[in-house]
Amino acid sequence: MKRARTAVMVFVVMAIAVASLGIGCPKDPYRAALQGSDDVASAVHAAIDITAAYYSTNKLTDAEKAMVASYLNNVTDSNMKFRHGVVTAHDSGVTGNAAYLALAQDFVNAVPTDPTAFRYQSAAAQQEFSVVLGAVKAALNGISLAVQQAKSK
Amino acid sequence: MDPVAIINLSLVIADEAISLIKSIKAQSGMTNEQLAAHAEAQDLANKDDIKKLLAL
Numbered sequence: 001m002k003r004a005r006t007a008v009m010v011f012v013v014m015a016i017a018v019a020s021l022g023i024g025c026p027k028d029p030y031r032a033a034l035q036g037s038d039d040v041a042s043a044v045h046a047a048i049d050i051t052a053a054y055y056s057t058n059k060l061t062d063a064e065k066a067m068v069a070s071y072l073n074n075v076t077d078s079n080m081k082f083r084h085g086v087v088t089a090h091d092s093g094v095t096g097n098a099a100y101l102a103l104a105q106d107f108v109n110a111v112p113t114d115p116t117a118f119r120y121q122s123a124a125a126q127q128e129f130s131v132v133l134g135a136v137k138a139a140l141n142g143i144s145l146a147v148q149q150a151k152s153k
Numbered sequence: 154m155d156p157v158a159i160i161n162l163s164l165v166i167a168d169e170a171i172s173l174i175k176s177i178k179a180q181s182g183m184t185n186e187q188l189a190a191h192a193e194a195q196d197l198a199n200k201d202d203i204k205k206l207l208a209l
Contacts (some may be wrong), residue, residue: 034188035180041195048202055209069206076199079192087189 029100030090032150036104036143037083043139044072044079047132054129059122068129071115075136082107082143096152104144111140 027035051068054060060068085103094100115133120126183191 031185031188034185034192038180038188038192038195041192041199044199045195045202048199048206052202052206052209055206065209066207069203072199073203076196076203080196083189083192083196090185 027146027150028152029097029147029150030086032146033086033100033104033143034083036139036146037079037086039139039142040075040079040136043136044075047072047136050128050132054122054125059125061121064118064120064125067118068115068133071111071113071118071133072136074113075111075140078107078110079140081110097147097150100147100150101144104147107143108141 047068051060051065051072055065082103085106086100089099089103115137116130118129118133120129180188180191
């Protein structure tokens with residue numbers, strides 16, 4: 001049931017994210033970048049909780065936990081660097097999408113690992129983490145699209 | 154899928170959708186500064202939680 005819940009959660013996140021691109025408030029690229037960064041942080045938070053839950057019930061090995069934690073740590077570090085770069089650019093008076101798009105691309109390049117390629121001993125963990133870490137990856141990759149669609153002030 | 158499971162799944166979908174909409178609405182009510190601070194706080198909490206996770 002929890003697996004279904006997670007899958008549903010990811011589906012709804014992606015559906016709302018896609019819908020918000022079309023019908024959401026017209027965001028400037030700075031705002032779009034900040035929201036994307038916040039979404040990444042939220043997705044990582046959810047992934048950490050699920051990782052802890054799975055490990056505590058022996059559905060993850062020590063090595064698998066370390067693998068997931070390492071990925072999430074890299075995403076978090078890169079997210080912080082991205083957001084600080086975005087704020088610096090904005091405070092310097094940068095407008096237009098190009099600079100924020102470049103920062104978003106740097107973020108993507110800083111996390112080359114595809115977490116959906118991770119392999120787990122437990123079939124339940126394989127299914128769950130494919131979804132949960134897929135949501136983190138989607139949030140990260142979604143920033144570029146959101147910035148592209150934003151309207152410069 | 155039996156009817157009870159369908160109903161349960163529908164409730165799960167509705168519950169998650171409501172949570173996500175609340176989160177999006179919370180984001181939309183924030184200024185840029187508040188949004189940046191919110192993301193920063195979450196990232197710092199995540200860093201801390203990852204350390205705890207590795208120590209388990």
